[in-house]
Amino acid sequence: MGKTIAKYFCIWLLITASAVSGVNAQNGNGLQGVVEDTQGKPIQFATVKLSVDNVEIASRNTNAKGEFEFPATLLNYDSIELQASFINKAAETVIVRRENYPLILKIILQNLSLTLNNVVVTSVVKNQNSASSIVFDEEAIRQLQAFSLADIINALPGKKTQPPNLQTPQTITLRTAADGFSAVNNSFGIAIFIDGIRISNETDMQSRGLSSRGFGGSALNAQGKPASDVTYNGFDLRDIPMSNIASIEIIQGIGSSRYGDFTNGAILITTKAGKTPYSFNTNINGGSSSFSLSRGFDLGKKAGALNFSVGYTNSNDDPRDQLKTYDNINVSIKWTKNITDNIRNSFTITASSNFDDIKQDPDDDARVMSYSKRRSIRLSNNTTFSFNKRFLDNASLALNYSVGQQDSYNQYLMNQSPKGIGYKDTTGVYEGYFIPGQYLAVEQIDGKPISYSINMDMQSKQLSTLGLKHQLSFGLSFNASGNKGQGNIVNPNTPRWVNQANQNERPFNYEDSVQFENNFSVYFQDNIRGRLFTKRFNLGAGFRLNTQNNRLMPQPRISFNYTINKNLSISSAYGITYKAPSLAHLYPSPTYFDIPLLNLYTGYIKSSLYLVYTQKVPAENRSLKNAVTYQFEQGINYTSSKIGTASVFAYYKDNKDGFNTFNEFIPVTVPIYDYKINADSTLTYFPTGASGKIWDLSRTRMNNGLHSVDYGIQFSFQSKIIPVIATSLSVNGGYTVSEYKDGNPTVTQVASDAAYARYGAVYVTYLSKQKVSRSSVINFGSVTHIPRIGFVVSIIADYQPLLKGRWDAQNIYPVGYTLYTGEYIPLTPEEARSDDFIYLRKDAEKDDAEKNIIPSKGFWTFNMRVAKEINKKIRLSVSAFNVLNMKPKAYKISNGEGAQTVGLYNYIPVSITIGGSLQL
Template identity: 45%
Template sequence: MIKALHTITFLFLTIPFWAEAQSVKEIRGKVTDTANAPLSFCNIKISQSDLVVSTAIDGSFTIPVLPGTREIQLEVSHVGKQVVQRTISAAAFGNFLVIRLQDLSLSLNKVEVTGIRKGNASNSSILYNREAIAQLQAFSLADILNNLPGKTTTAPQLQNPQTITLRSDAGGNHALSNSLGTAIILDGVRQSNDANMQSRSLSIRGMTSSILGSRSDGSFDVPFGGIDLREIPADNIESVEVVSGVASAQYNELTDGAIIINRQAGRTRYQFNTRINEGSTDFSLSKGFGLGKKLGALNLSLGYLNSNKDPRDKIKSYNRVNSSLMWTIYLSKKIKNTLSFDYNTRLDDVKVDPDDDAELKTYAKSRSLSISNRTSITFGRGFVKSMNMSLSFSSGYQDTYNQWLLNGPPKGLANKDTTGVYEGIFLPGAYLAEERIIGKPRNYAANISMISVFNTDLMLHSISYGLNISGSGNKGEGIVVDPERPRWINISNQNERPYNYKELNDMTSAGVYLQDNITLRLGRRNVHLGMGLRYDIQNGTGSLQPRMSARYMLSKKLELNAAYGISSKSPTMAHRNPAPAWLDIPLLNLYNGYADQSLFLVYTQKIIPDNSNLKPSRSSQLEVGLKYNDTWGSTSFFAYLKQDRNGFNSYSRFQPLNLPEYGYTAIPGQKITYYPTGNTITYAGAGNYVITNGLSSNNYGVEWMIQTRKIPVLQTSFTAGTSFSLSTYHNATDRRVIMVDNAYIQQGKEAWYGVYHADEKKNWSLTTKFGTDTHIPKLGFVISLSADIFWQKSTETLNHGNEPIGYIDKNLQYHDIPYFSSSNPVYGYLKLDPDVVIVNGVAMSNTAPTKLPFVYGNLNMRIAKEINKQIRLSLSAYNVLNLRPEYYNPVTQSTTVYGSPVSLTAGLSVQF
């Protein structure tokens, strides 16, 4: 695999020598503001070639144009300015262009205040620009993404982690795997959660149950999954592009889409923002300083957020502090460099309730420092038109703590780190128990990419190619266990031991890619083809990932598009390096009231997991779509099939132990003595959780969006979007293994464990979003209404059989059962009881589908008023009509309330 990577890397780096440079023309121009002052560091994107150039300190720019080009389309953007799109015909190539950008303001005639289908990074991507983000009054990135099709617009949720899943209705570990495979890319750098190991022993509890949390408020860390979106503030974000379809081959370490975030860079005025929602308050201040012609521009941003779950007692709170510094400079006319520093802290804190005798207390705090450097070089006339290089490094500190005052009888504890029989210790029943995990994650990455543009006959080729390497490590103290104050004792015949992360090796991944975006004429219309190929090495496994897309204009208004691609995501350090399993089997547990005279004889078997063979999770997606644009507006329709394979799962594995039997002699006033009897006892219930590539899901869906332009007589535009999503998912390789009753083992029966089909589930949902935006430029006023309609949401368990398909004997040998017979003496007793549960004394099938009993919805409202283009007052109301329908289930005799109570967010933004 390494040899193959070296070969492909060599070929990619020699691409510039495959063809001779073609002679090119140049378009020259200048970008200014409305006062004719030059604007530096503007981004000018050429849509046909994917090239991006930046304006110099004096606002000037030069764009190379290949011979035979009929026209080019430019998109010019600058922080705090309205984006301008310009089409330049061949006849105007020699003219000097002057492009003026207006300040973003509600007084402009055209303002985008909702997300739009843009199709930049993929055919179906959705873009939120600066004005749309400001209108949302977002406390974090999560509030922006709640406006996506199929998501629910809710008041800010800040008391627990928020992650994102795209194009999937699967739950449990499948949802964890989906969020892990959704890449968050900030200013061109992927934000990695691969070094997050804030979990207790996975061997004891599995993935989700191993995350440390509080009894009243759940957990606050996100190992095994994606980035916590609460930690990404929204105020300094310039744009967010959501790629839920097939991404370009440029993007790595993803299986379920990408969130591409660009932050503000360039000279700006001071911007102060504040907002309040119930017990949550947010403040931010930012400024872009011009440092002169030689030193470029410096952007500073500071933010503070405080959120209390209940402002009356302030027992549960969330605090976030974020700061960023971004220095952009031209090292020469063709070399632009951006150096970024980010320092962030967060604290989830559950204080001791004065009325709680158990003295429960939980906190999860972290801090991180990130440094990145991006260099962009424009070559102009050569075969290589541009080169981008980036280096990034982040280092953090994570500390999760939980305490509980225990009051019970003395208990025996196994505490040695070796395999064998020994005497454990007895702990008093009353003490303040503690759990603590300390991590010091670090992530680093290096990327280099180049773009070449050339013509071949009737085709325009825009080829991007590059390579990347990334790594993750964790040098924290790890799982910290006080042997005299453990929180849990003998959980599933296991006990926590200290586990030091400092001894773990870093994980590295590397990859190369080639992407050829082709434009050609077919009849009177253009065809756009994207042909991409990636090769990655992740956890020692090579992965070849073709990605293809096509767009064809059937007419001037109607576009047909399609895409297919394969992508992969490497396991994280938490998957790769779980703590060892210590199977602790009590042989004699004799307590007579005096610890020094009592006896706790225990056998411990230490199992060190080897997950070096874990494969990357893998996804393939097929997407087809139609886009229609007219003078009244636009509509789009997309259908997709996405297959996720090799997802990461925690699977319970039995480890039967045949151990010697011991007798004992108890003499009052003396230490209890013990001796072997010569007999053995089999402990068939011992076991631990292991990590596998056992998850598999098929995801189907359609997305339909309509967006109208503003109707002048109403000053109002309308949007609507309907999303249908269906997921079937199961543990493809991890079947259910259930131990038989111990009585059958004692009788000498052959089958010790029954093997059954893995649970297969089907979830589906149908939702619609409606929206209206009334914008009156003369008043600087916008009022937006949005409604979420929940037509149906269903969860159903499939193929949950109670008849075995095989069994495992005492020697751990598997035997297939082609046709089950309950009269078979070998395995007939393995048939499980019917799948029923007792709810309020009523027997019910636990595989019956769960559906919404009725259609319901909510209505949200946002109002914004701008004063003198400097002050903006905003008010957002969630579920403004307080629609909270209730359903009484006569079978379970329980009542379910749908929807959330009314919630208000008030905001103030000032520029000066």
């Protein structure tokens, strides 16, 4: 399949190249320049970008002499925007006009400092890899005093400003108001790319058996404490090191066809490369603290540069006893070298160790203890090529290999009566045994996730044909993921859960049971620039094709940007994206039903008997399809040199084939046994020849039964600095509506014997719940910057308007029932509501009733950040969350019965982060 796709891709590429073979290549040296620091020294590895109408068209890295060059084929414009940037330097942007193209440009980058007039301390909306991309540069990241990547995400429009929280896994969602499985799918569908390489989240299998425990009980955790693993979910952002990040771009809409295997957004991280001073940073918030040290060494013109960073994060849930702690240590080494002026290579080693630990309380008789250990090492190599050719402009080859070790552990001292247990992993009748009532129960899951990938990307020069300028991007990628751990380690003598719904877990070895999953893809994109009604436009037409499990997944993507005037532009985008299931989705452990036939316990082994029938049901789920999202986005951008910048984006996402669980009943026929007591008090058992049917055996399965819709609006405004008060103002916000549509019918066993006697029914099918959620946050901000003294103060006020969340009442009327013969009988709505089938109705439980949660009124939280720089070397920062200690209240209304409860609504107490940094 992969060879066939590659063949057609090559044919397509040749046809496309032929179509533009008549280009009129310009002669000349193109646009040349040099990037230096304030001391006149050349800066190697600086990034220089060319943009037209705020859309990037090319980029280069400077050589050892600080030089860069762009070919003349990119200069078919009256003017062009050029931006040069480098780590620990303030970016410099210049407008180069046509008459200046022959000149050798000289760009001087100043050290990043709060004493600079034009330093950017907030995120900005840019048309980079998406029309609605939001970019955080190095200074904006420093201002947020981020403990983890989650603190960056919370600064997006429509997100609530929150203090750091390292005690629980930090997963994120984008453009959704959903919770439950919809939120899990949204988070799972967000990809993270580091230096262009996608980090796999498909290899995490730290989960109990899904069949017996369900999704809610699949993660190991101590009693009353949240789980530390994120199986089936998105990334735990605590695991992404912050110490070596240069910039972050967040794609919430439709990304370029270059990026794949995501449905709800992507986070593009660029790490530091090049010479930098020693930089030490620390942040402290309550029981949490983080420390990092980084340095970029210049190894000489021939050897390149070596960047080193190390970070340590520690968090105590309660510093008084330190029973619940989190520790993370990470180290990164990146060697960057210009092999020639046109070839650059970067080799990176990243290692991290995470330890979520719940220690044993000496006063706890149950001896509860739990931990989650995660260690990983990632090797990546990225080689980029720049070509002085007529057609090809640049290419890159990226290789990545990652291996980890995961260990999840939980213990609990059991104190109960002796119980019989089955232990065989095959179907049949056998003698089990009795386990004592007092023992230390242990659960342990061992994982060894492995992933590797290859990515090849190429980009053409601008090619002119039929009055339009074409810039082609194309490439292919291959990635594989597997898990070679010992899996679910089960000791049948000390089980934590015994005969739960007639199920007991068995050892499940990942190395023997889990295959490597391979994903191959190719993509092509044509970025077309021209004029329509005398106004410039940019059209991106892309197509990506993935293949996995012998399935083809076509993903067309198109974006359009139209410049109305120098201040105003509009954009539209539509795209289809897919997300592959994880190994945990595809390879759950088998189901074992242990049905006791004779359970005779006398207190003596000789005269006791536990005869059990085990039914093994395979659970491998390789038929699971990829989740898919159809998304449309419409935006307006406004830029004024006097007023500021503003943008509004409306979006609609249709998420189909999402991953969801359902309850599956499995009828089992078992033989009936009897026994007799011998003279020596032993027991003899024998089959009676009869059999019985067990109807109430059920297990949890995963399928593609989730369907949800998200739509809403996001807006942002950032004013220019008002000179009189040295302050800029901002308003950011969003409003999202999420509709949850469960494609799985709810199947339950008939509750009454009368229903079986009258209809012969054993199971009844009811419609699942439907849910609508809404969320909105508006952020009002001000940034006062006084460069003369290196001082910045930011005030952020979050307002959450009056909103209502609604859960539809679960239907008490059946849509059908199953006979004991296995035949399914559907019912019309009229039949279901008639008294003829009254015994099939079910009572509406309290949790199934319609509920509304209504805040008493819109409520506010106020936050503040202050930063002061001393001698351009030392910076002190303080962030305060909910400084006025606002305690919003909300009413919870159910079934029109009035206000049942009044409680605090998402209350977070005052939280203060103190930070400092030193550069030498």
